[in-house]
Amino acid sequence: MRPNLKAVFTLFSLSILLFSCKEDRKSEPILVVKEVQKPVFSDYHEQYLREISYIDTREDSSSTHGMTRIHGGTYEMGGDNETAKKDEFPKHKESIKDIWVDNTEVTNAQFREFVNETGYVTTAERSFEIKGEKYQPGALVFDPYNPEWWWKFVKGANWQHPTGPDSDIIGKKDHPVVQVSWYDAMAYAKWAGKRLPTEAEYEYFNRAGNDTLIYHWGNDFERATEMVNFYQGNFPRRNLAEDNFGKTAPVQSFPANAYGLYETSGNVWEWCLDTYHPDAYSRTREKVEGYFQDFINMEQQKVIRGGSFLCSETYCSGYRNAARMSSAPDTGLEHTGFRCVKDI
Template sequence: MSSRFKSSFILIISFLLLLSCKNNEKSSPIQVVEQKPEIETGNYHENYLREISYIKTREDSSSTKGMVKLDGGNFMMGGNSSQARQDEFPRHKENIKAIWVDETEVTNAQFRDFVEATGYVTTAERSFEIKGKKYEPGALVFDPYNPEWWWKFEKRANWKHPTGANSDIKGKDSYPVVQVSWYDAMAYAKWAGKRLPTEAEYEYFNSGGNDTLIYHWGNDFEKAPEMVNFFQGNFPKQNTGEDKFEKKAPAKSFPANSYGLYETSGNVWEWCLDTYYPDAYSRLKERKDGYFNDFINMQQQKVIRGGSFLCSESYCTGYRNSARMSSAPDTGLEHTGFRCVKDI
């Protein structure tokens, strides 16, 4: 496709992402006004998925190098602490089939291999048009010093330039790729012979199969700086850096969980297959193949899991095992990436 949908509504979606992450929404300085752009969103989604379907799977797609095999099993999914939000209930039983899971988030080096092999152009690298006016490619970058909007659209920000044209990823091959949309993640997975995890699968492998844990390492938050990349201090301007990273961390910077998986919590949010519904756990009978795969329009967001380096105890606890979040599927953000799974 030569163009993509990007409007002020997408910016608002991203602000809503932060708002919904906040423990005390009343203190937020952001005023949100819903806008509904006049655009045929359904065709956009269908065309993008059609484009992805044309990507040829790589020759060594049967390889499970860099993956961990999980036998699967039953667990209780949903909120299990006082910090749990309404969309994490009701707590319910899930059955997970055996799968292979990427040890780490997909890295810059891995994503570069995909781009070089296929010539794929990410969402953030595509120009877009709104009501006949053309705009340059770009993505959303966090701006903690703007009191009204904490995210700004930065021209030419993309996976190779995460915070804008003057940034780069030189020497950061082992860092998780970011500024990738849900569509970009789906495209990579198609090429790799894998897929994105369902939301239930993500919670299962994030918790290491132990549904009594609040965090992947246990229930003791005091250990967090040693176990997860998150924001310590007064969000959003004063990060004390107790975990030794101001923003992203390279893969395997923190201890693996009990399944041998790295950074499933913190570092960057990770895309899941599911369409997001705040009442998803009350409508499980509507799922197909273990996830919500329907898609109404571009306002219908996709699930992201695991939290990021911007999550904190005072603002966002996305690194909790049961924490849910979402984002528009064509949105690139400097704290969102993904990992893949493979069916057995």
């Protein structure tokens, strides 16, 4: 499910006060993205990427434990059925190289290891300032009873307290980490010696060798409760939880897809490398190194893929193979996490 991005960006994306995850500064880093025409928030964006570049890669970064090697190929990317949205067209060919992919979404336990080793502070744990007024750390939490905005900013919400200071992740070490921004995901990937997948890679390994299927398990939606964590019932106020999960599920709770990857659909949306463009499939020639590196779209959005526990067949059906959404890169949300890939 997609939050109202104008509200999200206005509230949370202007000028977060940056704190370093490390005090010792080394040589000037190489920026992660290519410099292009600079938008209003380019300085903020580049400062964050500079901070990430200082993170030391962990010693065992060459390991592919917990990953599956996916053989590359060419496939048809884009919308498959009448529920596909305008930004999923035109359907077009994409070619993917061999790649290692995390079998699961990054878990709370894995993210804690990263934080403990690096001292990294997530965006939701940092103070921020809007037009000279300072705000306490926090993130966005789903509120189904607010008729105007479904997402509200909650002070004290972060990856350790997903819905606010009174919540926690005790007993949830194998659940996907949430309330992590695109920058947080990029920081973890840097430490792990990996990267985020491109949008084209994500759809490729989600489809798992069949570019004609609507869902990763086939075209039969009746099997959904067996295959994916999503919202059943009268969205957004009555979740029947027929799949046994009202919110996040532990990783590997549902059958793997044909490539052996778990929860590539449902559970939580997953960050991708790409800058989001609604007409991306009509401008593929503008990609650099296989994805949109520029940072110039209206709300500075990045692509999220795979759908979440808040996706409903009557609303967004984000667990479809072709479904694509977006969110501001500094925004934490209780239904968004990530997984990493590794080049061969």
